[in-house]
Amino acid sequence: MLFNSYSFMLFFPIVLCIYFVIPKKARHLWLLVASYYFYMGWNAKYAILIAISTIVTYLGGLCIEKWKEKRKWIVAGVVLINLSILFFFKYFDFFLGNVNRILSLFGANSLQKGFDILLPVGISFYTFQALGYTIDVYRGTIKAEKNFLKYALFVSFFPQLVAGPIERSGNLLRQINRVEQIKLWNYRRITEGAVLMLWGYFLKMVIADRVSIVVDQVYDSYWMYGSVEIIIASVLFAIQIYCDFASYSQIAIGAAKIMGFELMENFNTPYFASSIRDFWRRWHISLSTWLRDYVYIPLGGSRCSKARKYLNLLLTFLISGLWHGANWTYVVWGMIHGIYQIVEDATESVRDKLVLKLHIMTNNFSYRFGQILVTFVLTDFAWIFFRANYLSDACQMIGRIVTKWNPWVLFDGSVYNLGLNITEVHILLVALIVLFLVDLVRYKKQVTLDMFLSTQNLWFRFAVIFGLLFFILIYGEYGPGFSAKQFIYFQF
Amino acid sequence: MKKNALKIISFFLVFAILFSGFYNVLQYRFEDEDGIEGMKQFYKLKENSVDVMCFGSSHMFVDINTAVLWDEYGIAAYNLGGTIQPLWNTYFYMKEALKTQNPKLLVVDCFSASLTEEYQEESGMIKNTFGMKFSKNKIDAIYVSVPDNHLAYLLGYPGFHSRYSVLEREDFVEGKGIAHYDCWKGQHLLTQTNEEVAGLRMENIKEISDTEEIADKQSEYLQKIIDLAKKENIPLLLINTPYFPTEREEKIYNRVAEIAKENDVPYINYNLFYDEMGLDFSSDFADGHHLNYKGTPKFTRLLAEDMKSLFEIPDHRNETDYWDYDMMSACYHQKTANQELIETENLEAYLEGLNSENYLVVFGLSGGFAYADNYAIIGNALAEYGIYPDAEAGNQFYVINQKDGQVIYSSLDNMKQTDSISTATVETKQSRWDSELGSYDVVSVRCPTEEDYENGYSSVVVEYNHRIYCPIYEGLTIFVYDTLNETMVETVGFYLENGSFCLNKWR
Structure with a gap:
């Protein structure tokens, strides 16, 4: 389930509503169910991989504490099992491709595999998170978690499951253990979380997805373009990867904050x-x-x-x-x-x-x-x-x-043929100015947007929030993939 | 706590107000034919005010002339259709229409029976559901029209939010900014003529007797349409409007005829009656599929005769409740008159064509117009309004409201002022007439300024909605504005050449 999908727009409010009203003792259980549902929205079968990783690292943690003298072997075993799964699902095709390349150098027949592997979403994130926990227990930094359900939630906590931040057991697991004590109805925390989510959606839907149009066009047929276009596309890719990645983290941090969890910061200007x-x-x-x-x-x-x-x-x-x-x-x-x-x-x-x-x-x-x-x-x-x-x-x-130096494309209008017309370029420029200002405030004052806004007067908060909200609603890249102009024709 | 609740409530309130504003501006406002405006206007009709509800694709809403049905037969009809509308769209349109109307007759054009795709091209198809109000019919229509993106289309907004780049005046004003749009009855007027389509005519069309099976989905919905009409106990007439079908399409229509017969429903394929309706293939078609404004009255008359002979349909002419049909008809006739004027090339005929009471006309004279050897044609026409141009004054213009034939502005009167001391007549530098026209238009007519001369404009300059029209170097400029439909008909010129007015206009 993607954060910018209709499913998530339904999923998150429903999860929140139930989370806010159920008995405190059931909170972690509800979040665990929601997290697995969230993941299974992408591929139900691959939830088994998270479950395996969870069970192995959970038992590993308990064993390390129980048999301290053999903890090296245990931790090695746990790491090996998890990395093997990661290797098989993420790197096997890459490995095989390279082996075959070497074999072909010697004129040998290439190796064939009789199956297809679909890369499980977020496997690198949750594997590293679970391994981090195992090593922490091994080092004695934290105690092994006894409650399996709470530990399972730590590995699969849906806001940060597929794209981070890769949480530390010392932070997230500790908070999960105190989930019953979280005071849910905290206006300031909830609004700050919502602002972070909004900012994340702005980065993703207005900037990253818009910029990607130019980047894809140039990178996928670079031989058609000269120096200036490639430089533009590369600068824009720097913006795209930042906004894309940071947006997921912002939404994750915001969503977790609304539910009373503080996730670690992942990007800082x-x-x-x-x-x-x-x-x-x-x-x-x-x-x-x-x-x-x-x-x-x-x-x-x-x-x-x-x-x-x-x-x-x-x-x-x-x-x-x-x-x-x-x-x-x-x-x-x-x-x-x-x-x-x-x-x-x-x-x-x-x-x-x-x-x-x-x-x-x-x-x-x-x-x-x-x-x-x-x-x-x-x-x-x-x-x-x-x-x-x-x-x-x-x-x-x-x-x-x-x-291929071609500075004239900056002046003859060719830059508007890279996938974004003049209106789109203007929208992008305004959005980038907003991004620059927000990051500048962060850089200078070390305050995030949510913290900055919570110290401002109501009219300003409303103005910024509505500005972002309607910027996303109008200029965001979403909806069925057709342009308005496609409709204007008379065929029959 | 109370303070926070108040903040949250105000937030959602402001959001709702702003969002509804953006929603209204950004939503699709297609040309009439695109199946959105037709449905939106339909919802504004008074309950049970329509006697003949017509459904189908553009074949129907272009060819069935609601003005002719009203003027000549007193039939209150409404064309509710959308481009490339397959029969499943038609079915849900019909269900939606019957919620508020109880017509005496349902007319369904069967062109779509010849379509074979399970889903038509998505962007063209789904828009046929955009005009529908949120209802079960809309949900069903979306699900049957497209294979995915159902939620996005149901919400509507995700599908049209990106229209920000194509917004124009009609998106911000009620009724697309078109005068009397609320009286429109769903007919789309095509004004162009395509003479070459005559070659598409299949001479042996009446000899095709074979049938070909209709695609399953179209067939299923044709049956549903027939069943719905029976269930509602409303007579149904299946038709095909005249165009140039292929042999395969004719075989499909033969199958439609069989189905109609099996269900005891009348079906008329008007492709078999070109001669009976007196169609002129060189002038009556806009393209291979649609009649133009000259062709639709011919077809509609035959259709009306058939409807009258087969069904009981009341005549509502002279009933005050049906004033909107009178207005629709007036607007339609003025539009056709406008088109005829546009097609008129000859100067004398053109001057004759300006005699519509809905016109506001500007006559602009420039250069040595008065010395043209055929100046009398213009001089006599202007004399009828009491205008006698000054041959020595150079550029001059006159604004006439045809409603009462009054000259509402004469540049000549405003250019010359009397010096109170010497009683000599002196010329002011410039004369100019500015006016708002209709609800949204502005026009400015002037004798050329120095700046105009520098820009190459040497005759009377017409600036309509901030766009300059100055079609000739010297001669006669005519600006025609339709005050009923609130639109410029055209600005043309008859230029001077070799001491004569050219008799054909120049755009």
């Missing part, structure tokens, strides 16, 4: 980052901190030799790339970010010296703006690999950026 390291403190925070805590630090982190540290960084980012998808484009994207971080770290002292020597003032807007700009260009360059359909496409697109 990532394109205001002043370095790649800073970017990863702001982008997909729940994943980057998960990788830091459960991969990078166990590998040795930064408390080791420089070479080892860089190897750890590279490995962590390769895993991050692979986590995003079973394609070399993601692996290369992860690798680029790993290399960025290594170069950034290795050149830090040189850059500092250069700044001193050239008498560059660092405590001003222009320096910070320069840093932000360079960081954006670097991340956007990496996004080309993330979005391209194949590695070779990404390389060719970069080649076209360099060789």
Whole structure:
């Protein structure tokens, strides 16, 4: 069930209404039922995979506590089982494709599989969440959860089940254990949650889905376009991936907030980052901190030799790339970010010296703006690999950026032929200004939209909320896929 | 708690007000033929005021002329149809119509019996349900019309919210901004003529006696239509309006005839009666499927004769309750007169055609008009209004309201002012007449200014709804406005060439 589907528009209010009126003791049970229904709305059979993952990690947690001396083996077993499921459903086709490519180099026959695998939605999210819990129990950070139903809800909590944030047991499981104590009728909390959801829908339906029209058109036939169009599409993709991903997190956080849960922040104005390291403190925070805590630090982190540290960084980012998808484009994207971080770290002292020597003032807007700009260009360059359909496409697109310089398309109206006409471009520009302002307030004052609005006067709150609401209702990309003009004809 | 409740209530109240405003503006307002306005206007009819309810696709709502039915037979009819309307749409339209009307006769055009698709093209089809009020009929019509997106179409708004990019005046004003739209009875007037369709005529059409089976879904709903009429105890007439069917379509209609006979329902295929209705193939068709404004009266008369002979249908002419039919007829006749004027090329005939009491006419004279050797044609016509142009004054124009034949503005009178001291006549720099016309239109007529000359306009300039019309360099400019239908008929010119007025107009 997608957040922007009609089913969710019915599902969520119904779940809420019942959640608010049922006895306190039944709350977690109701949310568990709702979460499984939510997931089964996509594919009923694959709910079994969540159940398996839940049972394995639940029992694993209990066993780790019971047989402490064998906990290493237990945790290894639990991780192995979960990663095997993840590997089979997400990476088997990718693996087989690569094996066959190698076999073909030696002239051998390729291997065939006699079945199709459908990638289970959200498998990477809930698997990492459940593994995080197991490792936390192993480390003794938290106690194993005894109540199976509450634990099952932790793994499958519907707002963040399919697209994060990847929650930590220390945060979400603790809140689930106190679900009976949540004071549901809290006007401020509910309205703040609703504002977050609204903002999420704005990001998704007005910006991300509108921008994707241009991005898809250029990326799917890049050979038709020159430098300027590819740069425009790549900049827009940076906006698309941010708005798309952040919107899901915002809706999840908002929906959970309405129900009395505080989920962790997942995006914090990532394109205001002043370095790649800073970017990863702001982008997909729940994943980057998960990788830091459960991969990078166990590998040795930064408390080791420089070479080892860089190897750890590279490995962590390769895993991050692979986590995003079973394609070399993601692996290369992860690798680029790993290399960025290594170069950034290795050149830090040189850059500092250069700044001193050239008498560059660092405590001003222009320096910070320069840093932000360079960081954006670097991340956007990496996004080309993330979005391209194949590695070779990404390389060719970069080649076209360099060789096919065509600035005239900015002046002869060609840019309006990329899928968005002049009206649509104006709508997009207004929406982007709104996005910029909201992120600027967040960056400067460290307050999210909901918090900012709750300190404003009623007329302003209403104006902003109605503005967003009707922007979505009118300019959002939704509804049956036809344009108004399609109707105007006279056939019979 | 109370304060919060108040805030929530005000929020939803404001939302409801704003949303209903946006909903009204954004919803579809198609051309008449698209099956939305017809249904919306239908709901505004007085209960049990229609004697003949006609259903079907564009064949029906274009060809059945409600004005001729009213004028010549006193039949109060309404055309309730939509483009490419398959019989399942027709069925639910009929069910919806019978909620408020108890007609003496139901007429169903059977063109759609020849359609074979399980679902017609979606965007074209689903709009036929958009005009329907929320009801079980609407839900059923949506489910039978499209395979998916039912909820979105039922809500309506998701389907039309993206119309923000095509909004125009008619989306913001009642009745599409068309005068007397509330009197419209569902007929769509086609004004164009396609002479080439004559070649499509199948000479041996009457000899086709084979039948071909109707597609299952169409057949099922044809039977439902027949059963519904029987259940409601209202006579039903199945027809096919005249067009140029293929051999396969004619075989289908033969099958329709069989079904009609089996059910004891009259069916008339008017494709077999071209000659009886006196159709002129070179002038009466708008395209291969539809008659134009010259053809529809011919067909409608034959249809009316058949209806009168087969069924009891009252004559409501001269009944005050039916004033809206009189207005519909007046608007229709003025529209056809407008079209005839547009098609008139000859100067003398054109001047003759301006004698409609619903016209407001601007005559603009420019350059050396008075020295043209055939100036008398214009001079005599203007003299009838008491207008005697000044040959020496150059550009000048006159505004005439044909309702009373009065000159309501003469640029000549306003250009010359008398100097009180010397009693000499001096010319003002410019003369200009601005006026609001109808409910939404504005017009500004002027003798060309310096700026106009720079822009290449040297004769009388007509600016209608902020668009400039100046069709000629010198000669006669005529602007015609239909005050009944509240629309510009046209602005044309008869230019001067080799010392004569060209007798054919220039657009």
